Amino acid sequence: xxxxxxxxxxxxxxxxRRTIIxxxxxxNGINEKLAIALKPFDxxxxxxxxxxxxxxxxxxxxxxxxxxxxxxxxxxxxxRLVDKLILxxxxxxxxxxxxxxKVEINITSKGLDRLLKMDDVVSKTETEMLDQFSEHELKQxxxxxxxxxx
Amino acid sequence: xxxxxxxxxxxxxxxxRRTIIxxxxxxNGINEKLAIALKPFDxxxxxxxxxxxxxxxxxxxxxxxxxxxxxxxxxxxxxRLVDKLILxxxxxxxxxxxxxxKVEINITSKGLDRLLKMDDVVSKTETEMLDQFSEHELKQxxxxxxxxxx
DNA sequence: CAATTACATTTGTATATACAAATATTGTAA
DNA sequence: TTACAATATTTGTATATACAAATGTAATTG
Numbered sequence: 001x002x003x004x005x006x007x008x009x010x011x012x013x014x015x016x017r018r019t020i021i022x023x024x025x026x027x028n029g030i031n032e033k034l035a036i037a038l039k040p041f042d043x044x045x046x047x048x049x050x051x052x053x054x055x056x057x058x059x060x061x062x063x064x065x066x067x068x069x070x071x072x073x074x075x076x077x078x079x080r081l082v083d084k085l086i087l088x089x090x091x092x093x094x095x096x097x098x099x100x101x102k103v104e105i106n107i108t109s110k111g112l113d114r115l116l117k118m119d120d121v122v123s124k125t126e127t128e129m130l131d132q133f134s135e136h137e138l139k140q141x142x143x144x145x146x147x148x149x150x
Numbered sequence: 151x152x153x154x155x156x157x158x159x160x161x162x163x164x165x166x167r168r169t170i171i172x173x174x175x176x177x178n179g180i181n182e183k184l185a186i187a188l189k190p191f192d193x194x195x196x197x198x199x200x201x202x203x204x205x206x207x208x209x210x211x212x213x214x215x216x217x218x219x220x221x222x223x224x225x226x227x228x229x230r231l232v233d234k235l236i237l238x239x240x241x242x243x244x245x246x247x248x249x250x251x252k253v254e255i256n257i258t259s260k261g262l263d264r265l266l267k268m269d270d271v272v273s274k275t276e277t278e279m280l281d282q283f284s285e286h287e288l289k290q291x292x293x294x295x296x297x298x299x300x
Numbered sequence: 301c302a303a304t305t306a307c308a309t310t311t312g313t314a315t316a317t318a319c320a321a322a323t324a325t326t327g328t329a330a
Numbered sequence: 331t332t333a334c335a336a337t338a339t340t341t342g343t344a345t346a347t348a349c350a351a352a353t354g355t356a357a358t359t360g
Contacts, residue, residue, distance in 0.1 A: 027177030132297040147282040
């Protein structure tokens with residue numbers, strides 16, 4: 001993808017700005033592709049992400065602040081995100097017995113089951129997007145990305 | 151920024167998935183930083199982007215589909231985005247005389263004036279985010295990003 | 301132990317976004 | 331020239347997100 005072509009500009013873009021725009025374009029593309037892949041499951045990327053985190057807990061319940069810390073894109077409202085997953089029967093929420101301010105969130109077996117199927121299409125999509133890259137290039141890209149100031 | 155640390159995982163992430171997550175984290179960081187920079191102007195990144203496109207038109211009016219084509223993140227509703235800018239007095243909208251299905255959108259002098267001030271903080275933010283990079287590295291990063299399938 | 305502070309989550313409000321349907325206008329073809 | 335298709339935008343609806351305020355619970359301190 002050529003940046004100038006994509007945003008239809010004839011003017012030359014300074015290298016720094018071009019880099020920022022480039023990253024944003026690629027990230028939007030990734031989002032779009034993943035959203036399409038997950039569409040048949042009627043689930044958003046964020047919801048998928050939460051399910052994956054919960055699975056990674058290996059049965060150990062997570063609370064909202066844990067989820068927030070581990071999410072790729074920080075949500076300002078994890079409560080409502082979890083609400084949606086409960087409605088779908090993919091997670092359960094209980095008040096934490098040791099600290100009733102907290103909630104314990106677990107993935108259900110139904111959630112685990114669906115997640116397994118989502119994994120397939122997501123992995124396939126990820127591989128498709130990156131099949132132009134050699135392993136060395138992927139490593140190089142990760143190293144460069146590390147230099148961004150967070 | 152270390153990916154594993156940021157998403158608090160102890161498990162090893164496959165290189166492809168790690169790359170995708172890395173890009174998303176960096177893009178979210180960019181978004182956040184730009185949003186903060188633009189906050190004093192009470193304007194969203196998308197709105198800022200539209201103003202920049204309109205300025206690039208050099209007086210030539212743009213219609214909605216032109217804006218859509220040139221925007222970094224495709225909006226599904228440019229109408230309402232332009233509505234907001236009109237409310238702020240930054241743009242004007244008129245029905246296109248040659249084709250009354252279209253609208254002609256122009257940036258106002260007030261919009262141009264504000265945009266000039268926004269440019270400063272945005273450029274500063276962009277430079278801050280990238281000051282770890284040499285010119286060679288930026289070029290290298292752009293080349294790698296080009297390999298993403300769009 | 302009452303008051304205060306800190307913590308964890310929920311709720312309210314405004315705006316953003318995705319998608320589909322509706323509206324208005326223009327072009328075209330029988 | 332009427333009917334139909336194509337184009338360009340707007341509107342409706344549902345969900346997502348950002349931010350601030352509210353709620354409920356726990357810990358601390360005088």
